[in-house]
Amino acid sequence: MILCKNNKIRSLKLNIFTKYYFSVVLNDMSTLYNLLMIKVMVLLSILKIFNLKIRKFINERKNVFQVLQKEISKSEKYIWIHVASLGEYEQGLPVFKEIKSLYKNHKIVLSFFSSSGYNARKNNPISDLTVYIPIDTYKNANRFLDIIKPDIALFVKYEFWPNFLLSLKKRNIPTYLIAGLFRENHWIFKFYGFWMRKILKSFSHLFVQNNNSMKVLSKFNFNNCSIMGDSRYDRVMTLLDQNNEVSFVNEFKNSRTCIVAGSTWKEDDDLILKFINSHLFNDTCWIIAPHQINLKYIEKIQQKVKSNSILLSELNSENFQNIDIIFVDSVGLLTKLYAYADISYVGGGMGNTGLHNTLEPAVFKIPVVIGKTFEKFPEVSDLINLNGIISIRNYDSFKTKINELIQSNDKRDEMGEINYNYIKSNQGATKKVITYLNEKK
Structure with a gap:
């Protein structure tokens, strides 16, 4: 009886220690990531003097917050959709169209990471406002969400920006991944990818493309996922x-x-x-x-x-x-x-x-x-x-x-x-x- 109690106490202590250890490590990783992003921004601001592409990258994002503050109305409700580039936009387009019909009282803010995607679809039938996503710093993510205050956020396929996702979760904003595709050999599922797996937990639900992706996520205790298939098939039929x-x-x-x-x-x-x-x-x-x-x-x-x-x-x-x-x-x-x-x-x-x-x-x-x-x-x-x-x-x-x-x-x-x-x-x-x-x- 005494031995059983001692085992329970040891198990409880181990669980407390494990949770404490991982919370410290995760906080440290977040701190390291944010320090890295600050250094990246400083480095880019220097390199833009010598590199035309980097200068263009910086300049394209320079006025994002001014545009948002000008165009976003406090009296309106918003849905935020983020895609990396044109391919992800086209992949998600059938879903975006239906969301626009489902949430008729909401306006849609669409963000791109790539300039090619933004330039090709800055004028599109889905969004009420199209912008570049700001660089993923803690300050940028919170400022972005403070302005838009989205009721829902959707990301497509591979877009996992830690500060944005953590900020969305902290605000209890339903956040969905559309057309996710995961492979077991991806770095996220290596031993050193535990921090990013924690970030993925920020999604309210992950819609994945196939059974293999579902198996990989289930192996790492993701229960908030389901197989949707690939919306590109719906898209190309149109x-x-x-x-x-x-x-x-x-x-x-x-x-x-x-x-x-x-x-x-x-x-x-x-x-x-x-x-x-x-x-x-x-x-x-x-x-x-x-x-x-x-x-x-x-x-x-x-x-x-x-x-x-x-x-x-x-x-x-x-x-x-x-x-x-x-x-x-x-x-x-x-x-x-x-x-x-x-x-x-x-x-x-x-x-x-x-x-x-x-x-x-x-x-x-x-x-x-x-x-x-x-x-x-x-x-x-x-x-x-x-x-x-x-x-x-x-x-x-x-x-x-x-x-x-x-x-x-x-x-x-x-x-x-x-x-x-x-x-x-x-x-x-x-x-x-x-x-x-x-x-x-």
């Missing part, structure tokens, strides 16, 4: 209903087989240009859309091709004839251009930059060719196994597969049907999220 006309592209294509290479990087462009210069097909045309719209770079690769080419911005009724290649020099048109494709190539997989969205071309019932790196994208692995997507490792495999697709209508049709049916069967993520939020309303 591309079929939008107006996909781009001036004079149909005339440019005519009856030729059109290959659209989207979001390409240098490693992708090297393969494509080599192929074009050694395979001059009279019945084939190309549309190449580099990921970064850099006119100097586009002019450089344009000079490397032997075939007649033109910038999309220069295409008109008088010059579309005898052109074999269009180089896209404007943003926001890629999904429309995929509608003209018979074959698509999606960039980012030949280097280390990260594969871009393969579902956008796939929904148009066309085959998709990608580079060698795709492991982080479960839908790509699925479609490779189903023979809807082809992964190439080098120029020789690129040449072989593109030639096969150019020469076989049946092969293209078969792969296109596989891709479309896969997307269609995976719809429904948006409905799951909105059903949950409606119950919590």
Whole structure:
């Protein structure tokens, strides 16, 4: 009896010590993180003198609070949605639209981290105000939330900003992660990621994309999560209903087989240009859309091709004839251009930059060719196994597969049907999220 009491006392002491130890460590980690962020801001303020990109990064965020104070009304209710960039915005868009309908008496503040996402969607049909997210310091996070006072906050996929999340939790603001994707080998789930796992506990609910993500979170005692699927499937299906006309592209294509290479990087462009210069097909045309719209770079690769080419911005009724290649020099048109494709190539997989969205071309019932790196994208692995997507490792495999697709209508049709049916069967993520939020309303 005495032994049993002693064991209980020791166990109680251990629990108290463990909680105290981790609270101290977590506080220390928060302090270290905030000191680091202050140092980062100081460093950026120095480096901006010498670096144009850093100067642009600082200047873009300089007036965020002035804009908020001017535009935010104390008499209005707000929902805050944060995305990293354009890809996350597009992924969450079906959910955002339904939230706008569900919370008709609220206004929406949308924030971006990246300048490319902000510039592409600063004018959008969802938000009443679009801004950059301030750098994640304790002071910035609290000032941001003090002004907006959101009733709900939503983050998409990978956006875990400690100060913002902790401040939201402290204020008891319901905070949701949409389309979360977790892998067991991610650093958050290593022994040294315990602090970030604690930050993740700030979310009221985590909507994850797949069963594997759910298993990983459950292993680390996350009980506030559910599988929603991937709202990108809902999003890309809507591309079929939008107006996909781009001036004079149909005339440019005519009856030729059109290959659209989207979001390409240098490693992708090297393969494509080599192929074009050694395979001059009279019945084939190309549309190449580099990921970064850099006119100097586009002019450089344009000079490397032997075939007649033109910038999309220069295409008109008088010059579309005898052109074999269009180089896209404007943003926001890629999904429309995929509608003209018979074959698509999606960039980012030949280097280390990260594969871009393969579902956008796939929904148009066309085959998709990608580079060698795709492991982080479960839908790509699925479609490779189903023979809807082809992964190439080098120029020789690129040449072989593109030639096969150019020469076989049946092969293209078969792969296109596989891709479309896969997307269609995976719809429904948006409905799951909105059903949950409606119950919590």
